Structure formats: structure tokens, C-alpha cells
Amino acid sequence: MTGSRQISAAIRSRREPLLLLGPGVAVLALAFFLPVFQMLVLSVQVTGTDGQISFGWEHFAKFFVDDYYLGVSIRTFRLAGLITLICFLIGFPLAYVMSRVGPRLRMLLILLVVLPLMTSVVIRTFGWLVILGNGGLLSDLLEVIGLTDRATKLMHTESGIVIAMVQVLVPFMTLTILGVLQRIGSELEQAARTMGAGFWQAIIGITLPLSLPGIVSGCLIVFALSISSFITPTLVGGVRLPVLAGSIYSSVTGSFDWNFAAAQSVLLLLATLVVIVPYAMLMRRRDTKAVR
Amino acid sequence: MLTRRNFTAALAAGAALIATPVLAQDTLIINSFGGSYEKTHRDLVITPFEKEYGVTVKVVTAYSADTLAQLRAQKENPQFDVVHFSGGLETVAASEGLLAPIKPEELSNYGQMYPFAVADIGKGVGPMYKVAAIGLLYNTEQVSPAPTSWMDLTNPAYAKNVLLTDAAANTYGMLGMLMMNKVSGGTLDDVQPGLDFVGKLLDGGATVVSKSPEIQQNFAQGSAWIAPYAQDYAFTLTKAGLPVKFVQPKEGAAFAPITVNLVAGRDNRDLALKFIDFSIRAEASKGWAEALRYSPTNKEAKLPDDVASQVVYGEEAAKNLVGFDPIKIGDERAKWNEAWKRLVAR
Numbered sequence: 021m022t023g024s025r026q027i028s029a030a031i032r033s034r035r036e037p038l039l040l041l042g043p044g045v046a047v048l049a050l051a052f053f054l055p056v057f058q059m060l061v062l063s064v065q066v067t068g069t070d071g072q073i074s075f076g077w078e079h080f081a082k083f084f085v086d087d088y089y090l091g092v093s094i095r096t097f098r099l100a101g102l103i104t105l106i107c108f109l110i111g112f113p114l115a116y117v118m119s120r121v122g123p124r125l126r127m128l129l130i131l132l133v134v135l136p137l138m139t140s141v142v143i144r145t146f147g148w149l150v151i152l153g154n155g156g157l158l159s160d161l162l163e164v165i166g167l168t169d170r171a172t173k174l175m176h177t178e179s180g181i182v183i184a185m186v187q188v189l190v191p192f193m194t195l196t197i198l199g200v201l202q203r204i205g206s207e208l209e210q211a212a213r214t215m216g217a218g219f220w221q222a223i224i225g226i227t228l229p230l231s232l233p234g235i236v237s238g239c240l241i242v243f244a245l246s247i248s249s250f251i252t253p254t255l256v257g258g259v260r261l262p263v264l265a266g267s268i269y270s271s272v273t274g275s276f277d278w279n280f281a282a283a284q285s286v287l288l289l290l291a292t293l294v295v296i297v298p299y300a301m302l303m304r305r306r307d308t309k310a311v312r
Numbered sequence: 313m314l315t316r317r318n319f320t321a322a323l324a325a326g327a328a329l330i331a332t333p334v335l336a337q338d339t340l341i342i343n344s345f346g347g348s349y350e351k352t353h354r355d356l357v358i359t360p361f362e363k364e365y366g367v368t369v370k371v372v373t374a375y376s377a378d379t380l381a382q383l384r385a386q387k388e389n390p391q392f393d394v395v396h397f398s399g400g401l402e403t404v405a406a407s408e409g410l411l412a413p414i415k416p417e418e419l420s421n422y423g424q425m426y427p428f429a430v431a432d433i434g435k436g437v438g439p440m441y442k443v444a445a446i447g448l449l450y451n452t453e454q455v456s457p458a459p460t461s462w463m464d465l466t467n468p469a470y471a472k473n474v475l476l477t478d479a480a481a482n483t484y485g486m487l488g489m490l491m492m493n494k495v496s497g498g499t500l501d502d503v504q505p506g507l508d509f510v511g512k513l514l515d516g517g518a519t520v521v522s523k524s525p526e527i528q529q530n531f532a533q534g535s536a537w538i539a540p541y542a543q544d545y546a547f548t549l550t551k552a553g554l555p556v557k558f559v560q561p562k563e564g565a566a567f568a569p570i571t572v573n574l575v576a577g578r579d580n581r582d583l584a585l586k587f588i589d590f591s592i593r594a595e596a597s598k599g600w601a602e603a604l605r606y607s608p609t610n611k612e613a614k615l616p617d618d619v620a621s622q623v624v625y626g627e628e629a630a631k632n633l634v635g636f637d638p639i640k641i642g643d644e645r646a647k648w649n650e651a652w653k654r655l656v657a658r
Contacts, residue, residue: 088653088654092657153529153535154533176519254522258520258521258522259478259480260520260658261658262653270480270481270649274481275480275645276646277646
């Protein structure tokens with residue numbers, strides 16, 4: 021009794037929580053807020069011909085008046101949308117099955133889904149390079165089936181990027197939806213079935229709407245990871261299909277234009293925030309409503 | 313046997329060691345590029361130099377861009393005595409005053425060098441201890457007869473098997489683009505003819521990659537038959553068992569300088585100069601050609617026939633090496649990169 025009272029007293033005092041927060045806050049400040057702040061500053065810094073530094077929107081203007089960069093962003097968002105959709109179409113059924121099977125099989129399935137995450141994304145992408153490449157497994161297979169005449173190239177195509185990215189991102193979708201599905205349980209669905217609903221009707225009418233929060237956050241995670249991903253689109257898509265993250269990289273390493281790279285990064289950050297902030301606000305309203 | 317005399321000598325040496333723990337005059341700090349390159353570098357230059365002069369050479373593994381960044385940061389108090397650069401950054405470093413000029417009479421091997429390799433030592437750009445030649449790599453089983461000209465890239469028979477390297481991300485790729493520009497009538501002030509040339513190759517079905525391992529992959533998978541790239545990389549592919557050869561086209565091959573430079577503001581000038589002189593001697597030039605197929609810049613380097621046929625060798629061939637003004641490249645590169653990106657993006 022006295023022990024627990026002491027602990028709660030300790031938590032109530034202000035110093036200890038601060039101490040506990042300290043390391044995390046320090047890391048965040050140094051490794052996140054400081055660089056992001058620097059990036060914001062860089063993006064509006066303009067160096068004049070006389071070397072004088074002033075502030076302005078020049079780098080952002082360059083991005084918007086230029087067909088090339090608009091094309092790059094359109095490709096980035098179009099691919100991200102497609103990747104998110106396919107991840108959902110694969111991830112939801114998978115998560116549904118995982119939530120309804122016995123605990124042992126579920127554990128095995130979770131392991132299978134998580135296992136690729138234990139490997140570096142670079143390694144997984146190199147695997148895709150072998151499979152998608154000329155004379156690779158997939159192009160040979162398509163040829164054997166007779167779908168394509170000559171060795172089809174999937175390397176350096178948008179289809180190739182989508183295939184490889186979906187494999188990389190499906191675990192995020194599946195696990196997020198699984199978390200929600202497990203909390204719903206199967207009782208409501210069973211109730212619907214006893215009331216005469218068919219299998220598909222029960223899923224579409226009961227399970228899908230109830231798991232909407234999980235689906236939305238899964239989609240957001242996949243979308244955000246997808247628009248900012250760099251390694252897979254660069255390696256599979258190649259030079260001729262630039263995406264935003266790759267364009268930022270080439271601005272820094274090819275043209276040494278840090279300011280323009282920062283401006284592109286700020287726009288990418290804004291795009292991510294535009295997607296995530298409304299969702300977070302919506303969820304908070306929902307939660308407070310639920311508590312009431 | 314420990315005789316009295318060498319015992320005394322040992323004692324004296326020991327006393328000297330205690331008195332002056334590190335004699336700056338006995339230690340050189342340099343950079344090298346790591347991996348098997350650095351191993352070759354040690355075998356050919358660093359270790360023999362240490363033996364010859366009884367000094368210690370401390371090697372820091374750092375690529376050109378890193379080295380330049382470090383030199384800039386250490387401007388007030390430089391930590392390197394000698395730095396090696398590839399890809400043209402020595403010109404940038406020299407123009408920023410980070411490198412010290414060298415006089416011809418300070419290098420005993422000066423007279424043996426091809427003039428282009430020591431042209432700018434008075435401006436702080438160190439001598440080229442070898443160059444990488446950029447010509448055509450081709451698959452000997454698919455491309456027959458062997459290509460002789462940059463124009464062979466436009467042969468419709470290989471249209472879908474031409475492999476280009478991203479000029480915006482890769483120095484060798486950029487030099488290849490400049491050569492294609494040159495043979496199509498362009499200049500460093502106007503690269504449009506080169507871009508048009510590349511545009512036609514792309515329309516014909518050429519592939520563009522950005523990193524050298526992708527070149528190997530494309531040759532290995534059979535999708536690449538002919539590619540503008542570096543001679544030393546052709547050797548890498550040959551060693552990997554691929555039927556690939558390098559050819560110096562009749563219009564010439566571009567060269568990428570690889571330089572050894574004297575850092576400004578160090579108190580070790582004499583020893584550093586000895587190291588630079590040692591790096592450009594004929595024996596080292598020959599060693600680089602034998603080990604990694606870089607082309608010699610020392611006229612006296614005598615190569616065995618099999619190696620000689622795989623590098624740009626001899627005065628006649630060396631005359632056919634095309635150099636591009638590094639300062640002009642520095643000024644124009646950002647503009648070229650933008651134009652190139654627009655050209656290759658679908």
C-alpha cells in the first residue's frame with residue numbers, strides 16, 4: 021500500500037517525468053527538429069549574384085513553373101495512390117484471414133508477414149532487380165505463358181516500381197488493419213450471419229465499416245511511405261522515371277543545389293501533412309465522442 | 313647479435329624517440345579511396361615509399377567529395393599533406409586555394425610525364441598519376457565487327473542494346489555525353505548536338521543507368537551490347553568473366569584525371585613533394601595499368617603487350633585522349649544536369 025502511494029507521489033512530482041522524457045526529447049530535438057528547421061531555412065534562402073543571402077520563394081517558384089518537376093510530382097502521387105490501393109486489396113483479405121484463424125496459425129502468418137521487414141529494403145529491392153530484370157524469372161514466366169512475345173522488360177517501368185513497392189509496403193497495411201480487426205472480434209459478424217446475411221454481405225456491411233479506422237491509417241502509412249520512398253523507385257524505376265525523393269537526392273548530389281533540394285523536401289513534407297493532419301483531427305474528434 | 317655498436321645505436325634511436333615522440337617530418341597524412349583500390353595503392357606507392365624514405369604514411373579512406381569537404385572545413389589548419397582526387401574536384405580545390413602550386417623542377421619525374429598530365433601544376437592542380445579513359449565498351453559476342461567510332465552507337469542493329477550512364481549523377485557518364493557532343497559537332501558552350509544525339513539513342517530504345525554495378529548487371533543479363541564508359545571498368549567486367557572489350561574510338565577517348573595534390577599550408581612540403589614525385593614514377597604508372605587498367609601518364613612506363621592492348625598506351629594513342637576544360641565543366645555542369653534530366657525523363 022505505502023509502496024504504491026510512494027510511486028504515485030513520485031509520478032505526481034514534476035521532476036521525474038521530465039527526467040524520463042529527457043533523452044527522447046533530446047534525440048528528437050537534435051536529430052529531427054533541428055535538421056527540419058535547417059531545411060526550412062535553406063528552402064527560402066536565396067543567394068544573389070553578389071553572394072548576398074536574402075530570403076524568398078524563388079526555389080518554390082522554380083518547382084511550380086517547371087513542367088519537369090510537376091511531372092515528377094504527378095508520377096510520385098499517382099504511383100503512391102496505386103500502390104496504396106493494391107496494398108489495401110492484398111492487405112485487407114490477408115488481415116481478415118489472420119484475425120479469424122487460430123492463434124498458432126495467426127502467429128505463423130504474422131511471422132511470414134513481418135519476416136521481410138527484418139531484411140533491409142535494399143536487399144529486398146535487389147531481389148526484385150533479379151526477378152524483374154531482362155532474362156529474369158518474371159519476364160521469362162510471362163513469355164512461357166505466352167502473355168508476351170519477347171523478353172518483357174519490367175525493369176525501368178512503372179509497373180516494376182509498383183510491384184516492388186507493394187511487396188515492401190504490404191506488411192504495414194496488413195498489420196495495421198489486423199490490429200483493428202482483432203479488437204472488433206467476430207461476434208458481430210456471426211450475429212449478422214445468423215440474421216441471414218451472406219458471407220460477403222457480413223464483411224461489407226459489418227466488418228469493413230467497423231475496421232475503417234484501421235484501413236484509413238494503414239492507407240495513410242503506406243501512402244506516406246510511398247511518396248517519400250527513394251531506394252526502390254530509384255533502383256527499379258531507374259533514371260528515366262524520376263520520383264520526388266530521387267529528384268531531391270539528385271539535386272543534392274548531382275547539382276549541389278541544397279536550397280532547391282530543401283524546397284522540394286518542404287513540399288514533400290507539406291504533402292504528407294496535408295494527408296495526415298485531417299485524419300488525426302478526425303480521429304481525435306471520434307475518440308472524444310466515444311469517451312462521452 | 314647485440315654488439316656494443318648497434319646497442320649504442322639502438323640506445324640513441326630510443327632516446328631520440330623519447331625526446332620527439334612524433335616528428336612531423338617523418339609522417340605523411342594522405343587519403344585513398346578504400347577497398348581493392350587502396351590495397352593496390354599501398355602495394356604500388358605507399359609501402360615502397362615508406363621503405364625507401366623510412367617514414368610513416370597515414371592513410372585516411374575518403375572519396376574525392378568527402379576529401380574536398382574535409383579540406384574546406386580544415387582550411388585554417390589542414391590535416392592532410394597529400395590528397396588524391398578523381399572526377400575533377402582538384403580544380404575546384406585549387407581554385408579555392410586549398411592546394412599548393414608545384415614547380416616543374418620540384419619533381420624529378422616531370423620530364424617523363426605527358427604534358428597534359430602536368431599542365432596545371434603551377435596553379436595547384438597536382439599531376440595526374442594516371443587517367444581513366446572513356447571510350448566504348450562492347451560485347452564481343454554480339455557486336456561484330458568491333459566498333460571503331462562513336463557513331464557506331466547509332467547502328468540500328470544494336471539500337472535496343474545501347475547502354476548509357478546518367479550524366480547528371482556520374483562523371484564518366486558526363487564525359488561520355490561530352491564526347492558524343494563533340495563528335496556531333498557540339499562544344500562546351502553548346503551541348504545541344506550531344507543531347508540530340510542521346511535523344512535519338514533513347515528513341516531507338518537505349519537504356520540509361522546511374523551506377524556502375526548496373527552496367528555490369530546489364531552486360532551480364534545480355535541487355536547491354538555497347539556502352540560509352542571507362543576502360544578500367546571494362547577490365548572489371550572481363551575479370552567477372554563477361555565477353556567485354558574496350559575500344560578507343562577513332563575520334564578519341566575522353567580522359568578522367570586522377571590526381572595527386574599538394575595541400576596548402578602544411579609544414580611538410582619537402583616530404584609531400586617526394587611522395588608526389590614517387591607517385592608519378594614510371595614503375596607506379598605501369599603498376600596501375602597492370603593491376604586495374606588505368607592508362608599511364610608517364611611516358612617511360614613500359615607495359616607488357618597484353619596490358620598495353622587494354623589501355624591507352626604510347627605517345628600516338630595518348631595524343632588521341634580528349635581533355636575537357638575542368639573549369640568550364642564546373643561552371644556549366646548544373647545547367648547540363650538540368651537539360652540531361654529533362655531529356656531522359658519519360
